[in-house]
Amino acid sequence: MTKYLFALLGLGLLLANSPAYAQTISLKADVPFAFVVDGNTLPSGQYIIRTSTSAGRFLSISGAGKGPMFFLANTCRSTKESAQSKLVFIHDGDGYFLSEMWTEGNATGMQVPQRRRANQVAENMTVEKVVVSAELR
Numbered sequence: 001m002t003k004y005l006f007a008l009l010g011l012g013l014l015l016a017n018s019p020a021y022a023q024t025i026s027l028k029a030d031v032p033f034a035f036v037v038d039g040n041t042l043p044s045g046q047y048i049i050r051t052s053t054s055a056g057r058f059l060s061i062s063g064a065g066k067g068p069m070f071f072l073a074n075t076c077r078s079t080k081e082s083a084q085s086k087l088v089f090i091h092d093g094d095g096y097f098l099s100e101m102w103t104e105g106n107a108t109g110m111q112v113p114q115r116r117r118a119n120q121v122a123e124n125m126t127v128e129k130v131v132v133s134a135e136l137r
Helices: 002-016 117-123
Strands: 024-031 035-037 040-042 045-052 058-063 066-072 074-077 086-091 096-102 108-111 128-133
Touching: 024 086, 024 128, 040 066
Parallel strands: 035 096
Antiparallel strands: 024 045, 035 040, 045 058, 058 066, 074 108, 086 096, 086 128, 096 108
16 A cells, blocks of 8 residues: 555655646546545536646546545547547446546547456446536636
8 A cells, every 4th residue: 555655655756747738637526426536436516627748648636625636647539539528328227437538539548447347347248428518727
């Protein structure tokens, strides 16, 4: 656990000292259901997700009475630009899991690794994607 905290601290310091061209994106969304991010369950409510477009895709999420929680995401691409800023959740009957984040006008988004959920989702054919609109802040 100590190694994990030091790794996050080091990554935070690295991002704090990143060049000025590293653009920060901030999305605000009202999520009407409890959901899971990086193994942590968050209640329904208004959330702000901040990210840096520099390498590493280090993100933070805060809101609904929860302080900032940090996690990593991967780049994902679409064949066309997103028509709206949005959060995409996977709903599999057991709950909702933050899966993707897209900003309006971009064909590149961010995908949150599902880790242990990947095998369960692959076995469950009743999985659906739920989209929640978001706005750039």
